[in-house]
Amino acid sequence: MDEAEIAQLKALMEWEGTRSAPPEGFPKLPDMPAARYTSAEYFALEQTHVFRKSWLFAGHMDEIPEPGCYMRWHNAGDPIVIVHGMDGAVRAFHNTCRHRGAPVVTEDRGKASRLMCGYHNWTYKTDGRLVGVPERRDFPADFDLSCRGLLPVRCELFGKVIFVNFDADAMPLIDWLGPLAREWEEFAFDRIRLAARHSFDLNCNWKVAMEANMEVYHVPFIHPTTVAPLVDSARNLNTLYPNGHARMLAPAPQQTNREHVRAIDSPPGWQQIDSVGELGRTCTQSYTLFPNWVSPLSNFFVPPLVFWPTSLTTTRLELVTMALDWGDAPAPDLWTVPDASKPNGRQMSPIILEDTQFGEAIQLSMQSAAFRSVPLSYQEARIYAFHQSLDAMIGKSNIPGELRVEQVIGEAWVWPREPRLDQMERDRKAATQPAE
Ligand code: FES
Ligand SMILES: [Fe+2]
Structure with a gap:
């Protein structure tokens, strides 16, 4: 000023x-x-x-300081997971497995190079992509993993402070x-x-x-x-x-x-x-x-x-x-x-x-x-x-x-x-x- x-x-x-x-x-x-x-x-x-x-306050980078760190967040209803990606980017996703809706992470904070749902071990990369489905042979041959990644929530930083927004079209x-x-x-x-x-x-x-x-x-x-x-x-x-x-x-x-x-x-x-x-x-x-x-x-x-x-x-x-x-x-x-x-x-x-x-x-x-x-x-x-x-x-x-x-x-x-x-x-x- x-x-x-x-x-x-x-x-x-x-x-x-x-x-x-x-x-x-x-x-x-x-x-x-x-x-x-x-x-x-x-x-x-x-x-x-x-x-x-x-845009809603969600957290601080100190809560997910390193690549692979994640935190749960549910102050505004839907369960969310905020992930410090292996590529360094910070993203938010609905903490909802695309298979049958189990939570993908179950701890408030943690660290992993991939996120794995505990129910049937569907596995997601830290950028949300679905990369692993056990017993893949039992799903149809054309079952497309690429359109079943974790659903994103807008997530942006102001300095080290993390904000999320559920509106994909938000400014x-x-x-x-x-x-x-x-x-x-x-x-x-x-x-x-x-x-x-x-x-x-x-x-x-x-x-x-x-x-x-x-x-x-x-x-x-x-x-x-x-x-x-x-x-x-x-x-x-x-x-x-x-x-x-x-x-x-x-x-x-x-x-x-x-x-x-x-x-x-x-x-x-x-x-x-x-x-x-x-x-x-x-x-x-x-x-x-x-x-x-x-x-x-x-x-x-x-x-x-x-x-x-x-x-x-x-x-x-x-x-x-x-x-x-x-x-x-x-x-x-x-x-x-x-x-x-x-x-x-x-x-x-x-x-x-x-x-x-x-x-x-x-x-x-x-x-x-x-x-x-x-x-x-x-x-x-x-x-x-x-x-x-x-x-x-x-x-x-x-x-x-x-x-x-x-x-x-x-x-x-x-x-x-x-x-x-x-x-x-x-x-x-x-x-x-x-x-x-
Ligand atoms: S509900 Fe997540 S793997 Fe089945
Ligand atoms: Fe006051």
Whole structure:
């Protein structure tokens, strides 16, 4: 990010702190129907049109570091195997044998030069081709192995981070990321290692869980001692991007030297990502990668929270920390802490417990007759824009009228457009003009 862009974003954050109303021309956000969180029909539409067509976080190259390494993945329904091919390429396949559907790999992680189904030993190369069928003589003479390879799933990398997409016609990952790809260059996705990856089950719709991480309105109230000392929510600047992505960017409160705070709460041995610029070092910024990834990015970590719907009313929250190599020091884990009483020996960190504390009760409220709709403020516009993007991807005509949101936030408010600049400039001129 160049100096001019940094200066402009800093000026906009200051301006956000001074305004006395939402920006001029920013649309009033209509109430969102509560049924979007409780309707089985809407849930099915999300599954079909959003989760089957979006690029989804699947893993990190550290999980399949060498040719022949593979990992199972089933966070979005269909069982998948992601394979580091003997030719070096990373591919994903349905983990479904083309014979009678047994899983081709049965361990979460493993290494093999060929993948062999355990049922009748059909054997596949790591590029998915079927190369071995026992008792071949019992199949017809023209039985064509070449059209019975493992069925591929789109799989692309951003640095060392692996994404998959069930839609064979989806745009390339780099286009899906759009401007984020450039803005994320400084965070060294090609050098960061996987430090921690843990999952927790939540009793609420995935959007209820995710939306706690898509606004800073709540920060002073539920994070008074954890996040609030680092984030001045009044000076928060939201930016909306194409394809449903978004960013929040907020400075530390005036009385906090954020860089100093980060330096003292980061144990020795954790390497800083030197390429990270001023905003990543001194502000809090968090990106929503549509549909289900939210991650602050700083000079210490790339720590995504990933929200997987497991049913209409349940969610699996993945808490991931990626960071530069930590040598002999303990691996960084921003979001979980040791807890011997838990099945996997970890508990969510205090910040995550704060963010998830109301999810189950909110879900029950949403299902009650008492709660019909959700009013959102300008500071919560990332949530509204996220819902607009869900509906846009599902297709308006597929959604019953009572479940839709109105598409009121137009292109004028989506990057690279920035209508707040004009108002900021007018406000600046008005402030410097001598009173008449
Ligand atoms: S089901 Fe895989 S070899 Fe028969
Ligand atoms: Fe929060």
